[in-house]
Amino acid sequence: MTANTTPPPPDRWELRLYVAGQTPRSLAAFANLREICETHLEGQYSIEVIDLQQNPQLAAGDQIVAIPTLIRKLPTPMKKIIGDLSNTERVLVGLDLRHID
Amino acid sequence: MKDVYLRIPEHEGLIKCPSGIRGFDEITEGGLPAGRPTLVVGGPGCGKTMLAIEFLVRGAMEYNDPGVFLAFEETPADLAKNVASLGFDLNSLIAQKKMVIDHIHIEPTEIEETGEYDLEGLFIRLGHAIDSIGAKRVALDTIEVLFSGFMDHTVLRAELRRLFRWLKEKEVTAIITGEAGERTFSRYGLEEYVADCVIALDNRVVNQIATRRLRIVKYRGSAHGMDEYPFLIDADGFSVIPVTSLALDHEVSSERVSSGIARLDTMLGGGYYRGSSILVSGIAGTGKTSVAASFANAACARGERCLYFAFEESKGQMVRNMRSISIDLGRWTESGLLQFHASRPTVYGLEMHLAMMHKLVSEFQPDVVVVDPISNLISVGSDLQVRSMLTRMIDFLKANQITALFTDLTLGGASIESTEVRVSSIMDTWLLLGYVEENAERNRVLNLLKSRGMAHSNQMREFVLSDDGIHLNDVYVGPEGVLTGAARLTQEAKANAAALLRTQELDARTRAIQRRRETLEAKIAALRAEYESELDDLETAIEQERVQQEMLAEDREALAEHRRSDRR
Numbered sequence: 001m002t003a004n005t006t007p008p009p010p011d012r013w014e015l016r017l018y019v020a021g022q023t024p025r026s027l028a029a030f031a032n033l034r035e036i037c038e039t040h041l042e043g044q045y046s047i048e049v050i051d052l053q054q055n056p057q058l059a060a061g062d063q064i065v066a067i068p069t070l071i072r073k074l075p076t077p078m079k080k081i082i083g084d085l086s087n088t089e090r091v092l093v094g095l096d097l098r099h100i101d
Numbered sequence: 102m103k104d105v106y107l108r109i110p111e112h113e114g115l116i117k118c119p120s121g122i123r124g125f126d127e128i129t130e131g132g133l134p135a136g137r138p139t140l141v142v143g144g145p146g147c148g149k150t151m152l153a154i155e156f157l158v159r160g161a162m163e164y165n166d167p168g169v170f171l172a173f174e175e176t177p178a179d180l181a182k183n184v185a186s187l188g189f190d191l192n193s194l195i196a197q198k199k200m201v202i203d204h205i206h207i208e209p210t211e212i213e214e215t216g217e218y219d220l221e222g223l224f225i226r227l228g229h230a231i232d233s234i235g236a237k238r239v240a241l242d243t244i245e246v247l248f249s250g251f252m253d254h255t256v257l258r259a260e261l262r263r264l265f266r267w268l269k270e271k272e273v274t275a276i277i278t279g280e281a282g283e284r285t286f287s288r289y290g291l292e293e294y295v296a297d298c299v300i301a302l303d304n305r306v307v308n309q310i311a312t313r314r315l316r317i318v319k320y321r322g323s324a325h326g327m328d329e330y331p332f333l334i335d336a337d338g339f340s341v342i343p344v345t346s347l348a349l350d351h352e353v354s355s356e357r358v359s360s361g362i363a364r365l366d367t368m369l370g371g372g373y374y375r376g377s378s379i380l381v382s383g384i385a386g387t388g389k390t391s392v393a394a395s396f397a398n399a400a401c402a403r404g405e406r407c408l409y410f411a412f413e414e415s416k417g418q419m420v421r422n423m424r425s426i427s428i429d430l431g432r433w434t435e436s437g438l439l440q441f442h443a444s445r446p447t448v449y450g451l452e453m454h455l456a457m458m459h460k461l462v463s464e465f466q467p468d469v470v471v472v473d474p475i476s477n478l479i480s481v482g483s484d485l486q487v488r489s490m491l492t493r494m495i496d497f498l499k500a501n502q503i504t505a506l507f508t509d510l511t512l513g514g515a516s517i518e519s520t521e522v523r524v525s526s527i528m529d530t531w532l533l534l535g536y537v538e539e540n541a542e543r544n545r546v547l548n549l550l551k552s553r554g555m556a557h558s559n560q561m562r563e564f565v566l567s568d569d570g571i572h573l574n575d576v577y578v579g580p581e582g583v584l585t586g587a588a589r590l591t592q593e594a595k596a597n598a599a600a601l602l603r604t605q606e607l608d609a610r611t612r613a614i615q616r617r618r619e620t621l622e623a624k625i626a627a628l629r630a631e632y633e634s635e636l637d638d639l640e641t642a643i644e645q646e647r648v649q650q651e652m653l654a655e656d657r658e659a660l661a662e663h664r665r666s667d668r669r
Contacts, residue, residue, distance in 0.1 A: 020221040029216075052222060056229035059222050063206050066251065067221035080208075082251075083216035094213030 013037070013045035014074035020067045021053045025084050029068040032085035040097050070094075115322045118166075118238070118274040121159025122152070123460075124341035128326040129317060133298060138265050138275040140295040142287045143302030148313060148334050149278040152302065153240035154180065155339045156276055158189045160238045161199035168238035169230040169273075170202045173246040177202040187338045201230040207250035214252055220260040224267060236273060243278040248289050265294045286318060297321045303329070305450075312450030315341055331452030333460060342456040352376075358469075358504055361399030361428075362392070364573035365532075368549055368558035373530055376502040377553070378495045380525055382509040383534030388545055388566055389508040390414070392532065393471045394423045394430060395571055396506050401433035405468035408461060409441045412477040416441035427570050440465055446477040454478060455490045459497060470498055474508040475524065492527050529553045534564060537576075537585045544586030547573060563589065 017033060019026035030049060037045045052059050052067070062071050062080075072079035072095055081094040091097075117131035126132045133139045133156075143149050157168030172180060180202060181191040194200040203226055231239065244261070251257050268275045277295055279287030281303075286292045292299050299318040304311055314329040332341040357372035366372045373379055379396075381389045390413075397407045411419055419441065420431045433439035442461055449457060462470060472494075479487050491507070498505045509524065525531050530552040536543040545564040549557050562573040563585045577584040577592050584592050 018222065020225060025217055025219075032216075052225045056225045059226045059229070060203060064222035064226070065205060065207060065220055065247070066212075066218045066223075067225075068218060069222065070215075078211075079213070080211050081213045081215050083214050083218045086216035090213055090215040094215060 011044055012074055013041050013072070014048075015045060016048045016050060016062070016071040016073055018050050018052060018059070018062065018064045018067060018069045018071070021051065026068055028086065029070070029084045032088070032091070033070060036085070036088060036091055036095075036097075040092070117323070118160075119164060120156050121163045122155055122339050122341065123337075123463075124330070124332070125315075125339070128315075128330055128341060129320065130324055133274055133276070134320070134323070135274050136269065136272040137297045138268050138277050138295045139298040139300060140277050140279060140287065140291055141300045141302060142279045142281050142292075144281045144304065147281075147302040147304045148332070148339065149302055150175070150180075150242050151184075151334050151339055152300075153242045153276045153278055154184055154189070155187075157200060157238050157240055158184070158191070158194065161194050165199075166237035167199045167234040168201075168240065169227065169234070169236045170200065171227060171230070171239070171241045171244075172202060172204045173207070173241070173243055175242075176204050187336065189338075198234045201234055201236070203227075203230050205246075207246055209250050212250065217256075218253075219256065220247075220264070223260075224264065228271075231271060231273060239268065239273045239275040241275065241277045243280065245279050245287065245289050245291070261291070262294050292318075302332075307450065312452045314452065331450075331456040333453065333456045335460075337460075340456070340460055342452075342459045352502065354502060359399045359403070360392070361395030361397075362571050362573060364562065365392075365547070365549075368560070368562070368573075369530070369552055370555045370557055373504060373506075374554065375504050376499055377504060377529035378499070378527065379504070379506040379530040379532070380509060380528035381506065381532045381534065382511050382525075384511055384536070387534035387536065388564055388571070389510070389534055390419075390473055391423070391426055391428075391566055391571055392534070393473050393506055393508050394419070394428050397439060397469065397471050398423075398428045398430060398433070400469040400504075401430075401436075401438040405438070406465065407433070407439045407469040407471065408465050408467040409439060409471045409473070410458060411441055411443040411473050412446050413474065415443045419443075425568070426566050427568060440467070451478060451486050451490050455494060458494060462498070462501070462503070467503060470503050470505045472505070472507045474510050476508075476510040488524060488527070491524055495527055525551075539584075540586075540588050542586050542588075544589075546576065546585060 015033070015037070017030060019029065030047075033047060037047065050058055052064065058064075062069070066082040068082070068084060070081040070085060070091075072081075079094055079096070081091060083090075085091050116135040117126075117129070117133065118135035119126050119132040120129075141149050141152055154170060157170055160166035160168050170180070175183070177191070177195075184191060191200060191202065195202065205223070205226070227239070230236065244264075247257055247261075248254065265277075277291060279289065279291045281301070282288040282290070286299060286301060298320045301316045301318050303314045303316070305314065306312075313332050313334065315332045316329045317325045317327070330341050332339060354375040356375040357366075357369075358375050359366050359372045360369065373396075381392050383389050393409075397409055400407045409419075414422070416434065420429075420434065423430050430439060434441065440461075442457075446454065458470075458472075475487065475491060478490070495505060507524070507528070531550040533548040533550050535546050535548065537546050538544075545566070547562045547564040549559070561576050563576050565572045565574060574589075577589040
């Protein structure tokens with residue numbers, strides 16, 4: 001990790017995963033996310049899972065269209081990653097974690 | 102609105118969802134297919150969003166159908182602002198739970214795709230919005246934004262197919278807008294998914310004049326108008342003009358309406374027929390507008406409503422100019438019977454003019470319409486287009502029993518047939534104004550070239566615009582030919598002089614004979630006097646004689662007595 005290319009590493013990662021029901025894709029996304037976070041952000045992250053089938057009104061707030069969608073609430077700026085997060089490389093790029101690798 | 106403006110035949114089978122948009126339900130014979138999606142395609146600035154939002158607003162306000170607007174391009178605040186100018190209060194509809202606007206914002210640059218996904222979020226949002234107000238109508242404007250937001254078009258297409266099927270299952274009547282494509286109707290071929298009804302909007306610019314047109318490309322299971330229909334978006338929203346070549350089955354009236362010129366009424370045998378079309382053609386300055394204004398004035402004087410489309414003069418100018426021939430149009434505009442609509446022909450395309458006229462006629466509901474002049478419209482269209490437009494205009498007016506007068510400026514030098522080719526065949530009455538040029542002056546003449554269904558005069562009349570109005574005079578037809586103006590006056594003066602001379606001669610002869618009679622009578626009197634005097638003399642002589650005889654007898658008696666005559 002090089003200090004001159006990234007801002008000081010935030011100590012807190014707030015992630016939110018939007019799913020719609022317990023579909024295999026949702027479960028896969030959650031599992032993939034856990035693995036990535038454990039690997040790269042151990043002890044620094046929190047994951048909130050929102051099931052839109054139960055709370056459809058929450059979809060508009062984060063402009064959710066595709067399912068599953070991962071939102072990086074913190075650190076800012078907000079990032080939006082869609083898909084089942086199976087392409088780890090792209091998830092890391094999306095979360096700006098690729099430098100850590 | 103009168104019934105005649107909106108004739109929706111009863112339709113069996115397919116259930117239709119009335120859009121409430123002016124004219125649209127007429128050309129679709131009832132509206133959009135109920136419970137199915139309809140695709141509206143068109144280039145940028147065609148009015149797709151306006152059509153979609155008006156469909157929802159009219160649905161909510163007029164049919165009590167709640168609606169959901171899924172805006173992919175504009176924010177609810179922008180939308181509300183845009184339609185506020187049309188008198189639609191979106192915020193109030195939202196507050197009344199008659200409308201939901203969900204703005205779906207997709208920023209391609211901030212989305213990272215990391216594997217399989219679907220658009221369940223969109224379904225959930227739409228489903229939630231529909232369920233929250235029990236929506237019957239849905240508009241998706243424009244869903245093609247998704248194509249730039251998501252890389253995986255295979256997934257996207259599968260999801261769109263699913264979405265439209267899902268909308269049908271939801272039994273909502275939906276409008277989906279899409280950008281017009283080059284080879285397909287919509288850029289991303291949405292018509293592939295929306296198979297029931299496709300409507301194309303178009304905003305064409307010809308000779309720097311834009312004209313909006315609407316066409317129903319397909320409407321499965323329903324009859325519909327096939328033409329391109331002009332439409333307007335103005336202060337009252339969207340209006341499609343259902344101007345097709347109407348069947349020639351309109352009611353006819355045998356009621357006559359005055360032309361406003363007494364002698365012209367006489368020539369026509371009582372005036373124009375109500376609901377007929379009248380063409381007044383002539384070269385510049387022959388008095389076409391004056392004839393038109395007389396007609397308008399007469400209509401208002403009867404208490405009828407008149408709509409006057411002026412393409413050459415402004416309202417103020419018209420009122421002022423007509424005052425010079427003592428036609429006061431100002432009082433009618435003040436009382437509201439007369440409405441001027443003055444505009445330059447070039448501000449709209451031809452179709453837009455028709456649309457505008459159609460709309461104004463529908464609103465104002467006049468008894469009489471004047472278009473002055475139609476020739477100016479030619480500057481924005483070809484002869485064929487003008488003819489087609491006028492045919493549709495006239496059919497529309499006739500269907501509503503509106504008497505229409507059109508003026509037409511023919512070019513100097515061009516034969517009157519140039520008018521004939523264009524429009525005269527669709528006119529019932531044709532007045533031709535012209536000049537007779539002679540003795541260094543030009544005088545207006547009026548011919549009644551044709552007038553369907555009435556015995557009309559074939560005589561040319563001299564047409565005089567004077568301070569106290571329009572007069573028609575008989576032209577002088579004599580050995581020198583047809584004479585008008587000063588020549589007519591000269592000829593009339595000559596005739597008058599000759600007549601005077603003859604009168605004077607007769608007077609003189611009358612006086613002469615009178616004198617002879619007096620002389621004769623004097624002579625008779627003299628002779629009589631002579632006779633009477635002779636008679637008198639004679640009688641006197643007789644009397645004297647008798648007296649003398651008596652005296653003689655007396656004398657003899659006296660003498661005899663004196664003589665003691667024994668001769669007794």
